[in-house]
Amino acid sequence: xxxxxxxxxxxxxxxxxxxxxxxxxxxxxxxxxxxxxxxxxxxxxxxxxxxxxxxxxxxxxxxxxxxxxxxxxxxxxxxxxxxxxxxxxxxxxxxxxxxxxxxxxxxxxxxxxxxxxxxxxxxxxxxxxxxxxxxxxxxxxxxxxxxxxxxxxxxxxxxxxxxxxxxxxxxxxxxxxxxxxxxxxxxxxxxxxxxxxxxxxxxxxxxxxxxxxxxxxxxxxxxxxxxxxxxxxxxxxxxxxxxxxxxxxxxxxxxxx
Numbered sequence: 001x002x003x004x005x006x007x008x009x010x011x012x013x014x015x016x017x018x019x020x021x022x023x024x025x026x027x028x029x030x031x032x033x034x035x036x037x038x039x040x041x042x043x044x045x046x047x048x049x050x051x052x053x054x055x056x057x058x059x060x061x062x063x064x065x066x067x068x069x070x071x072x073x074x075x076x077x078x079x080x081x082x083x084x085x086x087x088x089x090x091x092x093x094x095x096x097x098x099x100x101x102x103x104x105x106x107x108x109x110x111x112x113x114x115x116x117x118x119x120x121x122x123x124x125x126x127x128x129x130x131x132x133x134x135x136x137x138x139x140x141x142x143x144x145x146x147x148x149x150x151x152x153x154x155x156x157x158x159x160x161x162x163x164x165x166x167x168x169x170x171x172x173x174x175x176x177x178x179x180x181x182x183x184x185x186x187x188x189x190x191x192x193x194x195x196x197x198x199x200x201x202x203x204x205x206x207x208x209x210x211x212x213x214x215x216x217x218x219x220x221x222x223x224x225x226x227x228x229x230x231x232x233x234x235x236x237x238x239x240x241x242x243x244x245x246x247x248x249x250x251x252x253x254x255x256x257x
Contacts, residue, residue, distance in 0.1 A: 003101060005182055005213035006064040006087065010096030013057040013082050013237075056082045057237045060096070066181075069204060069214040071228035071245065073221075073252045079237040080217045084108055084184045087215065102181025102213075103131050107171055116160035120151055120170050123159055127174050141177050148199065149173035169196055176203045182213045201227060221249050 057079040064070040072080050085091045087098055088106035106113065113130070114123045124145055128138035146155050149170040151162070159167060175183060185204065204214050204227055218224055224231065224245065231248030233241035233255070241251040 003066075004063040004099075005066045005068070005101050006062075006070075006098065006215070008063075008087075008096065008098040009061050011057060011060040011083070011086060011093050011098055012055055012095035013079075013086060013091065014053050014094040015056055017052040017054050055237050057086070057093075057234075058095070060232075060234075060239055062232050062239075062242055064213055064215065066101075066213055067208050067211045068229070069208045069216055069227045071224045071231035071248065072215060072217045072234065073219075073224060073231055073248060074234035074240070075252075075256055077236075078234040080234055081108065081186055082237075083234070084186050084215065084217065088184055100182055103179065104182045104184065105131065105175040105178065105180035106184040107168075107175040108184065108186045113175075114159055114167070114171065117158050119157055120146075120149075120155040120159055120162070123170070124174055124178075128178050131178050131180055133179055137179070145170075145173045145177045148177065148203075150196070165193075165196075172200055172203075176200075176207060180212075183207060183215070185214060185216045187218055197223075221252065225249060 060079075060083060062070075072083060074080055082091070084106070085108065086093050087100065088104060088108060090106075090108070113127055115126060118126060121142070124142055125135065125138055128141075129135075146152055149166075149172070151166050151170050154162065154166065159170070162170070172185075175185075183204075201223060204216065207214055214227075216224070216227060228245050230243060231241070231245050231252075232239060233248050233251045235255050240255065241248050
């Protein structure tokens, strides 16, 4: 059996809910003072009670094989984005660990990994450099990225002037074209027209066919059923189901009712 591309064991993320009860930065202390002055801060917060914590993610374990498109689904607030941020090393887990066998390209939200004051072309170079590619390697793929994103006219414009659709098209094109073995995709199909969404689905399938690994989250169950053979269903941060796609979609719909 080939080694797993992604392996997670006992993964969890703990957050403090009531941080305003405790000392923080100068800006936070000034904010608390202003709230007290305006009568907006509750007596409970003023009293400085014990901290309250919540597990945004807890006891998550799974493996993803090389060349697999693995779905992560669940209602809003179920922990999907938290899981992807841990896998992308944006945030550290509070418990457990995750092993990833290769370079990771993450497309988690509009703006991730892009500098707003740089042009689209410059951001392509920046992202490629982060992935460890040489300028020559990036240039060799630049035309393909620009054509896929459909932003030729604006490629030398700072991306802060892009619409959310343009931004996401370019971000997906960069993440899916530059050299990375693992791709994390969070709700990319929620942005863009039907034609671009279809291009994204074909590209995700092609990545898997080429041996790449994709973790894909979406509320579009048609896309999940088309792209994924296995899924993880999260509910309130805990695993509710791990197995074949049909069973996972059924569990997702049951939890959504």
